[in-house]
Amino acid sequence: MSDKREIDDVTGVETTGHAWDGIKELNKPLPKWWLMTFYASIVWAIGYMIVYPAWPTLNGYTKGVWGYSQRAAVSNEVQGAKAAQATFRTALEKTPLAEVKNDPDLLRFAMVGGAAAFATNCAPCHGRGAQGFAGYPNLNDDDWLWGGTLPEIETTILYGIRSGDKQSRISDMPKYGVDGILQxxxxxxxxxxxxxxxxxxxxxxxxxxxxxxxxxxxxxxxxxxxxxxxxxxxxxxxxxxxxxxxxxxxxxxxxxxGRGGSMPAWHGRLDAVTLKSLGIYVHSLGGGK
Amino acid sequence: MTTVLDRRNVPGAKPGARTDSVDVEAHDVAAVNRAADRQLYAARQKIYPRLAHGRFRMVKWIVMAVALAIYYGLPWLRWDRGPDLPDQAVLLDMAHNRFFFFFLEIWPQEFYFVTGLLVLAALTLFLVTSIAGRVWCGYACPQTVWTDLMVAVERLWQGDRNARIRLDKEPWSIRKIFLKAMTHVSWLLIGLVTGGALVFYFRDAPTLAAELATGTAPAIAYLFLGIFAATTYLLGGIAREQVCIYMCPWPRIQGAMTDSHTLLVSYRTERGEPRGPARKGADGLVDWSTRGDCIDCKACVVVCPTGIDIRDGSQLECIQCALCIDACNEIMDKIKRPRGLIAYDTIAKREASARGITHEPVQLLRPRTLLYFAMIALVGIVMLVALWNRTTLELNVLHDRNPPFVRLSEGGIRNGFTVKILNKLHEPRTFALALKDLPGAALSMVGAEPGSALQVTVPTNTLRELRVFVTVPRDGLGQLRDASTNFAFEVRDISSGQTTRRGTLFQAPEHGERP
Missing domain, CATH: 1.10.760.10 (Cytochrome c-like domain)
Known part of the structure; x- marks a missing residue:
């Protein structure tokens, strides 16, 4: 490294003074905006490490001064959504099942909520459109094994069929061939x-x-x-x-x-408003009596 | 364009004229943005535009006043639409998915009206550009208007061009810090007011103003206010001409709109050259017969907001603001030469005058302008027809996708539909829903008593969604010719009798197939 600035003859640009096999490197510094962005990123990263969870420790991790966690953020969002629905949820809780249809907005809320709950809980057996499969009833039609009125549908959802619940719907068709009852x-x-x-x-x-x-x-x-x-x-x-x-x-x-499918009891697994919505949704699929 | 022209044929230039007044301040500057000495990676050289005086500066002040008045004032204009709707004349109501524009009211599914307006605006821009160049850039573009405003504020605090240059060269002092700080504070305030005005277009202005003042406005309002305050400050105050030169695509495109009949801000080379400082002869007079009218005072350069020299000819950086015309005319008056050394002129006219034709007209009607005009007329007519035929009642039908049909216990087939009725009137309406072209079919609706007449009330200016079933009993299945049968839903306004239909399909298994 020379102490004096050396200017390259051909380009007129200052050299760094480094030479390899007689080839000298021109001094082309990084653009200022690039450097500024780079330094700003470093400052940002330090701030980020302070306020957000960043470093693993032996038995956990640094929590950051903001105490942010994605799990907490999700549960906050869920709470927020519940709060936003609070009016409808209390109204649905108070309104008797048969009277929900008199309030178009409440009916729509119940149907949309029921559809969402159906997709999560019921669709694996009954199908995404409640169209059913062999052995799993189609809920769109007007043929009901255990009755298609709103209260009957609600009972089926609450206690299930051959579910082991005390109030479960239960019946048993004999295995005529297997048990040798009939030739x-x-x-x-x-x-x-x-x-x-x-x-x-x-x-x-x-x-x-x-x-x-x-x-x-x-x-x-x-x-x-x-x-x-x-x-x-x-x-x-x-x-x-x-x-x-x-x-x-x-x-x-x-x-x-013999035949006899089973369906789990849903009371205790889902909250009362969701159960009510599910009943209304299933009833609204078209076959409800 | 470097056509060498004979200056003696230029109208207004009196051959052999002599004047005594050359008392003009000449500026020792070079244009900042020149093609001749442009470098790829050069740092920006600051431009200090000097205040021009004259006709075009006045036009720009007026355009600025009108544009800013519209921008800041429009959200406060009221327009009565009845009790259930907002009374703001121009409102982009995101929360309720409506765009209110005076008598117009656009639902999201009618956004093509906005598309049409944008197409119209673009075509108008093309037409204007082909007639008179970058009029938009020079006078009305928000970047120009706000930059002009920012420069005016800067001038208010720091003085005109020379004072600003002096101030920048001075070492830092209390006075300099104060003047600079006040300039930036003013720019930020303008930015805040600009962003503040923008958010009023999205929410009832008086309500939002009160909310903003008390800190209770929605977070999104503060966010956008902040974003637009920052961009106004950065683009108008700091970046200025760089936005036009480096960021804006329009300068690259507009070359395709102009031709030799387009009026462009031009330096009349044929009259100005050979240029040079005016020197008085032995008789104390300047002899203009042997030289051009340009005395190289560079008044045109110092007023230029994009830092170019118009005498280099038409160039990408020129936003055609015409301030150099004002600056040059002032000088021409002083040295007692005719105005218009720099003027709005067409290439065709200048070439004609080179051939001695002095009264070549500006050709406004030419294939290019006629085509743009025809396109504007066409789009305008399409828009008007669409607006005229805009319905106040709309019906949308969505067939269930899963399952496409349901077999009922007695053997009939049922299809489920989601029907949406859009009431665009400013009053609640009651409609009757009916089936058309599907004999023997029955209609039922979730929430309605079976067998009752299907009547629904749709509140003011809203959409109502219904869950509807169409059932063809076993006996009727034979009449369906195909697995899919066309039919229609019809809604009728009980009181006015207005009806509308929407066609859809009834789906059944092939040949009434049984399970």
Whole structure:
């Protein structure tokens, strides 16, 4: 390094005095704005480390003077959202289930809230659009195993079906084939009779034999005419909706193994307002009675 | 443009004229922004624009006063729209998704009106530019207006050009610190007032003013106030001409709008050259017959807000503010030569005068301007027709996507819809909802008693969303020709009878397929 400033002859620019194999480096300092930004970033970083959580310690981390944490921020936001909904939530809590529909704004709040809760809690089984799958009922239609009025839907949601809850809806269809209650041929006859309820039977002799079996074994729950009984969750066998399939093979299997899906009880898991909203939402899907 | 022209043919220049007055202050400066000595990485040289006096300076003061009056005053203008709506003439109501503009009221789905206004503004800018160059830049652009204001304030505290240069060269003193501080404080205040005025466009002005004063305004108002205060201070006070030269895309684009018939602020080379200081001859008079009218006093350079020398010809940095015309005319009056050495002129006229044609007219009607005018007329007509046909009632229908249809227990098929009714009138209205072109189908709505006539009331100037079901019973399914059947919803205003329809599809399984 020379003490004097050395000017490069060709470019007229000052050199740094460093030379490698006779090649000298020109002194081209960083632009001032770049340096300023760089220094400002350092100052910013120091401030950041002071106010925000930054350094790990042996058993935790430095909390920062602002005490910021993302978890606290989220729960603050949740509290804020709850506070913003407070008017509607208290109104919904106080309004009897049947009267919610008289207030368009409250109805809309319940439906939107119910839809959100449905997507989180119910959609895994019933589907995103509540369209159901084989064994998981479609909630859009007007066929209800356990009743489709608002209070009935609410009871189902609160206590579930075969959920183990004390007030759970419960019933048990025998496993006619598995437990040997009926012979295979008898099951076939009974299935043929069930088909005849929707005018799809092909073997009239089998229908005649099946009618007797149905009256003995099935009518106590499904009714003499096969119309079902919502008190027992026994489906209507005369309509066009088949939870486990309506082809003869499906019906034979249902009789052979018995049927009985389960649904958890939701009281205790969700708050009262959410449960109420869910009931209103499910009722509003179109099939509500 | 360096056409060498014969100055003797220039109107107003009397060949052989002689004058005695050359008592003019000449400035020892070079233009800051010159193509000739431009460097890529040069630091900015500060520009000290001198105050010009004359016709164009007056026009600029007036434009500034009008523009600022509109900007600051508009939010305070009231416009009665009835009890349920804001009474501010111009209001961008973000909270309620409405844009109020005097008699116009724009919903978010009608934002094409705003697009149309912007297209109109752009085309008008093109037309004006093709006629008279960068009139927008020179007179009306916010950057120009606010920079002008900031420079005027600076002049108020620190004096005109020479005083400011002297002050900058002085060592720091109490007086210098005071003058500089007061300038920056004034700029910041202007910035605050500018940002303050902007937020009034987004919320009822008197309410917000009270809130701002008492510190209870929404945080977003303070945020935007701060942002615009800072940008006004930075762009108008500090950055000034650099915004026009380095940041703005318009100077690069506007070259495509101008042609040889465009009126541009021009130095008439043919009359001015050869330039040089005026020297009196032995008779005490200046002989103008052997020299140009430009006495190289550089008055045009020192008034220039972008630091150029107009005598270098048309250049990107020139915002066409015409202050050099004022400055030069003042000098021409003093040395008793005709005005207009620098003037609004077209290339065509200057070339014609070079050939001895002195009365070449300014051609306003030419294919370019006619095309721009035709486009403005077209967009304007489209906008007017759209405005004329703007409905006060709108219906939107959204078919459920999942599930697309639902089979009911008796075998019928049901489709779910979300129906939105938009009431754009300033009064609540009651509508009847009905089905069209779907025989045998039944309509029901969540929240309404089954079988009742579907009537809904939509409050003033709002949208109401309904959940609606359309059911075709088993017997009716045979009449559906396809898996998808076209039909329409219709709403009718009970009192006025106004109706509107919206077509949609009814979806069913193929051939009434059973599970």
């Amino acid at each position: 295979t041929s008898e099951i076939d006859d009974a299935a043929e009779f069930v088909l005849s309820l929707t005018k799809r039977a092909t073997d009239t002799a089998a229908v005649g034999r099946g009618a007797k079996i149905f009256a003995d074994q099935c009518a106590s729950c499904h009714g003499a005419e096969g119309k079902g009984n919502p008190e027992l969750g026994a489906p209507n066998l005369t309509d066009d909706i088949w939870l486990f399939g309506g082809r003869k093979a499906d019906i034979v299997q249902s009789i052979f193994t």
